[in-house]
Amino acid sequence: MAEDRESLFGNDLRLLESGGVVDILPDYGGDLALAEGNENIAQALTMRLLVRRGELAALGWPTYGSRLHELIGGPNNRRTHVILMAHARHAIEQDPRVSKVNGVEAHVIPGERDVVRLEMEIQLITENNPLNLVFDVRLGTT
Helix, strand or coil, rough: CCCHHHHHHHHHECCCCCEEEEECCCCCCCCCCEEEHHHHHHHHHHHHHECCCCCCHCCCCCCCCHHHHHHHHCCHHHHHHHHHHHHHHHHHCCCCCCCEEEEEEEECCCCCCEEEEEEEEECCCCCCCCCEEEEEEEEECC
């Protein structure tokens, strides 16, 4: 079963997102680190949310990404939360390894008035247990 997960979810370069910047990580031997299996699918879905929809059109991926960026600068209220949840759901469901998004919830992080935390329960194909993905959206100015 582990081999099936590996071939289904694959591997990619391991990335670290910090302060709005994404960078590749080295492994302990000085080579490039890999994200494999569950770590890779979680990373891939996170990248799909980070990339602006249409940003990769020139590379042949016109529908890749999300529209979450459209709400930056908007109010942190229930209406914005509902739109964020819809944009996140739509983006995640575009990945062929996703069977369906069971649920998306939006919460304001205490002490962070401009941050909305999206908590998603994602059903992956061939998996019995859903993947829980947490993604923070900063509504402050860019």
